[in-house]
Amino acid sequence: MEATTSAVSADGVRPFTIDFPDEQIEDLRARLEATRWPGKEIVADAGQGVQLDTARALIRYWDRDYDMSRLADRLNAFPQFITEIDGVDIHFIHVKSPHEDALPLIITHGWPGSVVELLEVVGPLTDPTGHGESAEDAFDLVLPSLPGYGLSGAPDSVGWDPGRVAQAWAALMSRLGYARYVAQGGDVGAAVTDTMAIQAPDGLAGIHLNFLRRPPPKVAAAVFGGAPAPDGLTEEERAAFDPFKAQFMKGYIAEQGQSPQTIGYSLTDSPVGLAAWILDHDSDAYEKISRAFVDGQPAGGLTRDRILDNITLYWLMRTGTSAARIYWESGRATAAAAAPGQAPPAVSVPVAFTVFPGEIFRAPRSWAERVYPTLTYFNEVDRGGHFAAWEEPEIFAEEMRAAFRPLR
Amino acid sequence: MSVQTSTATEIHRFEFDVSDDELTELRSRIDATKWPDRETDPSQGVQLDTIQALAAYWATDYDWRRFEERFAALLHFMTEIDGVDIHFIHVRSKHEDALPLIVTHGWPGSTVEQLKIIDPLTNPADHGASAADAFNLVIPSLPGHGFSGKPTETGWDPIRIAKAWVVLMERLGYTEFVAQGGDWGNAVTEQMALLKPEGLLGIHTNMPATVPPDVSKALASGGPKPDGLAADEDRAFEILRHFFASGTGYAQEMANRPQTLYGIADSPVGLAAWMIDHDEASYQLIARAFAGEPGGLSRDDVLDNVTHYWLTNSGVSSGRLYWESHLAFFDVKGVEIPVGVTVFPDELYPAPRSWAEEAYPKLIHFNKVDAGGHFAAWEQPQILSEELRATFRSLR
Numbered sequence: 001m002e003a004t005t006s007a008v009s010a011d012g013v014r015p016f017t018i019d020f021p022d023e024q025i026e027d028l029r030a031r032l033e034a035t036r037w038p039g040k041e042i043v044a045d046a047g048q049g050v051q052l053d054t055a056r057a058l059i060r061y062w063d064r065d066y067d068m069s070r071l072a073d074r075l076n077a078f079p080q081f082i083t084e085i086d087g088v089d090i091h092f093i094h095v096k097s098p099h100e101d102a103l104p105l106i107i108t109h110g111w112p113g114s115v116v117e118l119l120e121v122v123g124p125l126t127d128p129t130g131h132g133e134s135a136e137d138a139f140d141l142v143l144p145s146l147p148g149y150g151l152s153g154a155p156d157s158v159g160w161d162p163g164r165v166a167q168a169w170a171a172l173m174s175r176l177g178y179a180r181y182v183a184q185g186g187d188v189g190a191a192v193t194d195t196m197a198i199q200a201p202d203g204l205a206g207i208h209l210n211f212l213r214r215p216p217p218k219v220a221a222a223v224f225g226g227a228p229a230p231d232g233l234t235e236e237e238r239a240a241f242d243p244f245k246a247q248f249m250k251g252y253i254a255e256q257g258q259s260p261q262t263i264g265y266s267l268t269d270s271p272v273g274l275a276a277w278i279l280d281h282d283s284d285a286y287e288k289i290s291r292a293f294v295d296g297q298p299a300g301g302l303t304r305d306r307i308l309d310n311i312t313l314y315w316l317m318r319t320g321t322s323a324a325r326i327y328w329e330s331g332r333a334t335a336a337a338a339a340p341g342q343a344p345p346a347v348s349v350p351v352a353f354t355v356f357p358g359e360i361f362r363a364p365r366s367w368a369e370r371v372y373p374t375l376t377y378f379n380e381v382d383r384g385g386h387f388a389a390w391e392e393p394e395i396f397a398e399e400m401r402a403a404f405r406p407l408r
Numbered sequence: 409m410s411v412q413t414s415t416a417t418e419i420h421r422f423e424f425d426v427s428d429d430e431l432t433e434l435r436s437r438i439d440a441t442k443w444p445d446r447e448t449d450p451s452q453g454v455q456l457d458t459i460q461a462l463a464a465y466w467a468t469d470y471d472w473r474r475f476e477e478r479f480a481a482l483l484h485f486m487t488e489i490d491g492v493d494i495h496f497i498h499v500r501s502k503h504e505d506a507l508p509l510i511v512t513h514g515w516p517g518s519t520v521e522q523l524k525i526i527d528p529l530t531n532p533a534d535h536g537a538s539a540a541d542a543f544n545l546v547i548p549s550l551p552g553h554g555f556s557g558k559p560t561e562t563g564w565d566p567i568r569i570a571k572a573w574v575v576l577m578e579r580l581g582y583t584e585f586v587a588q589g590g591d592w593g594n595a596v597t598e599q600m601a602l603l604k605p606e607g608l609l610g611i612h613t614n615m616p617a618t619v620p621p622d623v624s625k626a627l628a629s630g631g632p633k634p635d636g637l638a639a640d641e642d643r644a645f646e647i648l649r650h651f652f653a654s655g656t657g658y659a660q661e662m663a664n665r666p667q668t669l670y671g672i673a674d675s676p677v678g679l680a681a682w683m684i685d686h687d688e689a690s691y692q693l694i695a696r697a698f699a700g701e702p703g704g705l706s707r708d709d710v711l712d713n714v715t716h717y718w719l720t721n722s723g724v725s726s727g728r729l730y731w732e733s734h735l736a737f738f739d740v741k742g743v744e745i746p747v748g749v750t751v752f753p754d755e756l757y758p759a760p761r762s763w764a765e766e767a768y769p770k771l772i773h774f775n776k777v778d779a780g781g782h783f784a785a786w787e788q789p790q791i792l793s794e795e796l797r798a799t800f801r802s803l804r
Contacts (some may be wrong), residue, residue, distance in 0.1 A: 027442075034437075038673040039558055048731055049668030158448050205482035226630040252668075258657040259453030261444070262685040266671025266678030268444040272670020273678055280668040320442035328452055370476025 011175050016080040016091065018072050019314050025068045028271060032063040035272050046286060050276040057293040058279070058308075060273055066308045071316075074119060074309060080151070083175060085168040088160070089153035091115075092144040092172065097126040099138035103408055104178040105400065106142040106169055107389070110187020110211075111256075111323055112278040114150040115143045116251060116310040117390040120301050124397035131394075136408070137401040142255060144172060146188065148322030150313055160326070161333035163199070170201035179203050182404050186388055187208040190324055199347040206350035206376070208403045210388045210396075212363035214341070215244070216370045217344055223248050224334060240361040247282060248359045256327035266380035268321025273310050274320050284358035284385040300383065300391040344371075351401035352377035358385025377403045410494040419579065422486040422495060424555060426719055434718060438467040441677045451654075453772055454681040454691070461698040462684075463677050465707055466715075475712040482526070483591060484555070487579060489572040492564070493557035496548035496576065497514060497522075501530040503542035507804055509796070511544040512574055513590020514615075515726055516683040517783065518554040520713040524789035529796065540804070541662045541797040546585075548576060550592060552725035558727075565732040566592065570599035574608070583607050586800050590615040590755075590784055597734055601743040609803040610746035611770065612796055614784040615755060618763035619648065619738040627652055640760040647757045648738065655687060655756075662730035672723035679723050680714045689754035689781045702779060704787025740767040748773035748799025752788070754781030773799040 008190040017210040037056070078093045093115055096102070105125065109117045145152035147160045147168075169192065173181050180203050180357045185193035190211040197207045215223065218230040219237075223245045233241055247253075255263050266273035279289055288299035289307055298304065314320055337345075351372040355362050357380065365378050379399065384392035442465055446456045482497050497519055500506070509529065513521045528535040529543040545550075549556035551564045570638050573596065577585050584607045589597035594615040601611050619627070622634045623641075625650055637645060661669065671678040684694045690705075697707050717723055736756065737740075747768035753776070761774050775795060780788035 036674045036721070038721060039560075040668070041667040042560055042728070043560055048728070049665035050670070051667065055670055091471070126460065133444035156445070156448060164627050172548060183450040226628060249660065249664070251657065251663065251665050254660040257653050259685055261447040261455065262453030262658075263661075263671075264444045265459060265681040266669070266675050269442045269677055270675035272674050273669070276668050276670040280665055318442065318444060320785055324449065325452065328449075 011083075013081050013083040013175065014267045016082045016151070017076045017081070020072055028068070028312075029063060031148065031271050032059055035059055045306075046283065046290070050280050050286070051290065054279070054290040054294055054368065055272055056274050058275055061293060061304055062271070062275070062308055063309075066305060066312075068098065068312070070305065071309045071312050075115075075151075078119070078122065079130075082130030082151075083172065085171050086164065087308060088147045088155050088168075090144055090147070090168060090172060091151035092142055093122070094143075094176065095122050095126045095141045097138035097140050099129075099135045101136075101408075102126070102138035102140045103404060104142065104173065104176075104181035105139040105145065105404070106173055106181060107181045108144065108165075108169070108183070108185040108192045109146065109149070110185070110189045112281055112310070112314070113187065113327060113387065113390070114310055114313050115145055116150075117387055118143050118231055118352070120393035121389045121397050123398075124394060125400060127366065128401070131397070133401065134298055137405065139400065142173065142176065146192075146323070146326065148325055149319055150317060154319065158329070161329040162326070163195045163333060165192045166195040166199055169196060170199065170204070172396060173203060174201075180205050182206050182208070182407060184208040186402065187213075187386065188330075193394065194347075197347045197349050197351065202348060202358055205351055206352065206404065206407045208352040208377075208400065210354050210356055211359065211386070212353070212367060212371070214371055215367055219244075219367065234364070234366065236364045237366060240364050240367070244361040252277065256324040256330070257331040260321060260324035260328050264321025264324060267324070268318050271315055274315055277320070278311055279315065282360050282386050284360075285387060288358075288385065289393070302391050303386065306390065347372055347374060349377040350374050353379075354388070354399045354403070355380040356384035356386070357382070359388075360386060376406060385389035417488065417579065419485050419487040422484040422555065424474065424480070424484070426472065428717060434715070435467050438463050438676050439648045441675070441752045445456060450683035454685050455695065458602070458695040458698055459677060459681050462680055462707075462711070466676070466680070466696065466711055469530050470708065470715075471695065472712075472715050475708065475715075479520075479523070482523075486555070487576065489575050490568065491561075492551050492572075494548055494551070494572060494576060495519075495555035496546055496716065497526075498547075499530045501542040501544050503533075505804075506530070506544045508546065508577065508580070508585035508802055509543040509647045509676040509800070510548065510577060510585060511785070512548065512573070512587070512589035512593030512596045513550065513553070514589070515553075515591045515729065516686055516717070517591065517786070518713055518716050519547050519549055520716050521783055521786040525785045525793050528789060528793035532797065535790070535793070537794075537797060541788045541801065543796070544582075546580065548573065550596075550726070550729065552728055553722055554720055557724070562732065564729070566595040566599045566729075566735060569596045570603055571599055574603060574605040577607065584609055586610050586803060588664055588796060591782065592729060595733065595737070598743055600671060600742050601745050601747070602741060604745065608745065610748070610800065611743070612748040612750070612773070612799045614750050614752055615751045615782070616767065617738050617766055618759045619742055620740065620763060620766060624739050626679050626734065638760065640758070641762060643756050643764070644760055651687075651756055653733065656686060658682065659730055661728035662744040664731065666724055666731050669724055669727060679718055682723065683714055683717065684710065687696070687756055687782050690783060693754075693781065693787070705783065709786060713728050732786035743768055744770065746770045746772045746803060748795070749775075750784070750792070750795040751776040752780035752782075752784050753778065756782060772802055
């Protein structure tokens with residue numbers, strides 16, 4: 001990667017643009033063409049993982065049809081910056097609204113995502129009048145890359161769990177001069193955003209989540225610790241519990257939590273190894289992405305090109321391993337927090353929650369209320385899944401407006 | 409790699425051929441490896457220094473042809489059982505009345521694990537043992553592993569493999585035989601014992617499944633430790649608890665998403681790292697070998713096996729066995745025929761004698777040996793050979 005940064009400002013925030021050298025693109029293409037394939041799965045569905053037809057269609061498209069220059073162009077279309085926080089270079093996109101009194105909003109992506117997940121919500125959120133909405137709903141947007149992800153630096157020492165990221169984000173918002181702001185996240189972004197709410201830095205006026213990363217304690221003990229399902233679950237809670245637990249039994253969570261470096265060699269050396277690992281996150285997203293490549297029928301914003309923008313960013317920045325490490329870090333932090341005698345942390349800022357129906361599990365309002373006594377907004381929308389902002393940017397933007405309107 | 413395949417129920421000699429092009433291509437992929445940054449903690453899996461030392465040796469001094477010559481000199485056979493080509497090595501002892509023994513490898517192993525025990529077991533007189541302890545040896549490749557065929561339909565779990573092994577021994581004309589294994593080899597061998605085929609006199613295991621139901625339940629649920637565990641039982645419990653909490657990521661991935669591991673088919677270093685991260689003790693043993701301090705496994709040992717996987721493209725197909733199996737690895741299965749157990753000190757857990765006696769009512773041999781770990785035959789062939797002689801002497 002070649003980064004172009006201008007003069008460093010007094011606050012240590014450097015403008016940034018990205019340029020990927022041709023040799024890296026050529027090397028990637030050579031690897032795609034030399035892909036060595038395993039045999040076909042021996043089931044008729046995705047029950048053994050990413051299907052060979054899907055992986056082949058993806059590699060063919062990546063090699064022959066995908067415009068390798070579009071990733072840098074897409075990123076450079078936004079104002080990007082780098083600033084060092086707590087010893088790590090943090091990359092972020094920062095788009096100010098033309099409207100005065102826009103509410104500053106920091107959105108955190110997850111795994112296996114990056115800021116690529118969030119690019120399509122920039123317009124609707126910062127320029128609502130251009131999207132048929134009111135100027136009063138405008139946001140100033142800060143989209144950071146998690147440490148070890150995308151264009152941020154990768155920490156070379158341990159400790160960068162979601163709590164430390166949350167502290168860094170508060171420092172970032174302060175450095176940008178925002179005295180009052182809100183925060184949003186799903187997946188790892190939900191863990192970071194939830195932790196920001198627990199830490200309650202000066203200026204944080206509220207949060208919105210689209211993933212319930214921290215369920216009620218008895219549910220958490222069963223999902224993360226192997227305890228039996230809690231008694232007395234309602235039908236709705238049971239329908240959420242089973243897929244939640246099944247997701248946390250999945251191999252990628254165990255492997256990235258225990259041996260991120262081991263799987264990392266495959267993710268760094270093999271484009272198909274990386275792409276398949278990224279595709280196999282949750283069944284709803286996998287089915288949608290698979291249809292995009294095999295049948296040419298994308299679900300909303302999850303188009304072939306945008307999916308490959310994300311995967312190409314992981315590839316070119318060699319972040320398969322460093323991104324996986326956040327599971328190892330989270331596991332240690334979760335184990336420490338679950339130690340006997342620890343009370344569940346309290347959240348005092350207002351919390352908003354949106355259920356996207358294709359999410360790993362549809363969080364019941366009862367759970368959200370129990371974890372967040374300050375729940376001020378709860379809504380279930382019609383479409384979208386785990387990658388809410390990526391898949392349904394308009395719906396996601398509408399939820400941001402509705403959730404944060406009372407906090408302006 | 410091109411192979412001659414067999415048809416019907418006949419047994420064919422099998423020869424394999426690895427072209428220079430395949431070896432050149434492997435080397436060029438290793439040379440072109442794209443590396444991640446260094447781990448931030450040694451507990452995060454295979455360390456960069458270890459895998460880079462492995463790759464450097466693999467791409468330069470390692471010589472597959474040297475191994476191939478030794479490997480190809482053995483008698484290899486192929487026979488179709490239940491629709492799948494089964495590869496096996498078959499070495500008959502020159503001694504009359506040798507006892508037929510089928511030895512089954514595990515994951516991430518192959519018949520390469522078993523080569524060092526062939527001569528001590530078939531030719532004991534040359535190894536300071538008695539001709540009366542000779543074995544005829546059958547060493548099959550599990551379906552999806554090595555030279556065996558890769559099943560294209562589901563259902564090849566350890567139970568079905570056990571049935572196939574019984575067919576194989578019958579097909580070879582063995583009316584009385586014994587069986588041995590560790591890892592998946594233990595699962596298959598115990599399932600053979602549960603089938604109680606007429607000719608199976610007894611089994612030996614170096615990874616016994618002895619965990620009592622109450623202990624297993626406590627381990628699975630994260631519940632409290634059962635009361636009244638003796639010191640060695642308590643130690644086994646703690647080791648198993650640690651193993652289930654931090655050592656099963658690879659097994660979970662292969663149990664639910666084996667096909668997703670495209671990287672181990674496409675990247676030699678991806679495959680090697682995946683294979684050497686099996687358990688902490690064997691990883692440390694292998695890491696020491698590549699740091700210049702070989703113990704039970706040499707650099708060549710490790711790379712003979714990894715290269716065998718690479719050339720047969722069996723990373724993903726071997727992983728499917730985890731997907732197929734619904735058997736708990738260490739739970740008591742109810743084996744009623746005679747069993748010998750050897751506890752190697754660095755195995756995944758040290759089975760207490762009390763648990764072994766409970767798990768195997770006809771425990772004919774139980775011994776804790778001084779050296780060795782998960783890959784007993786590969787690491788400590790002399791010790792395992794002695795253990796097999798001692799176990800099966802009474803069944804001859």
